[in-house]
Amino acid sequence: NAGVTQTPKFRILKIGQSMTLQCAQDMNHNYMYWYRQDPGMGLKLIYYSVGAGITDKGEVPNGYNVSRSTTEDFPLRLELAAPSQTSVYFCASSYGQEAYEQYFGPGTRLTVT
Amino acid sequence: ILNVEQSPQSLHVQEGDSTNFTCSFPSSNFYALHWYRWETAKSPEALFVMTLNGDEKKKGRISATLNTKEGYSYLYIKGSQPEDSATYLCAFTGGTYKYIFGTGTRLKVLA
Secondary structure, three states: OOOEEEEOOEEEEOOOOOEEEEEEEOOOOOEEEEEEEEOOOEEEEEEEEEEOOEEEEOOOOOOEEEOOOOOOEOOEEEOOOOHHHOEEEEEEEEOOOOOOOOEEOOOEEEEEO | OOOOEEEOOEEEEEOOOOEEEEEEOOOOOOOEEEEEEEOOOOOOEEEEEEOOOOOEEEEOOEEEEEEOOOOEEEEEEOOOOHHHOEEEEEEEEOOOOOEEEOOOEEEEEEO
């Protein structure tokens, strides 16, 4: 099993550009999550999904969109990149809700200039 | 707003020392408390998930306890080794599908 994979590993965007961060898992997990990690701030939840076709907002959803058309994939879309979106983005998945551990991808380091 | 606090923010210990850190979380609507280990340039990896008041979990030299009534969990490392150097994260879940993470305790074990 590859676990949770994320692409790209690094990306530099100009202000106003758009991009999609890809996340895939091969563990047949229903639950998937997107976090951003800023220095000294811990992991903040952007969006989550409890199954294909179902998504919901986390703590910091502004400026992002997600979709979940399959169990495996959970892409995160940035429509108009802003410097405040410079961060490290982690995708995670879990077999069940809340009492199940999360499996994290390797992260995407995004810089917006 | 649900807050999860971890203390200390960072600490340095000598190899062989035992150490512990604290995670404080809301005592209402508790569902589970998670501990993760996060090495530099890697992803967080799960250590423990605890759901019951009084739970104790152990993995090698690392153990954790849970007090849901007062809203805290302790993580203990016995005989710290340089390879224990990492950030230790806790996360609270409270019936909303969301995992609320603390900012972590950064441990550095000096050889």
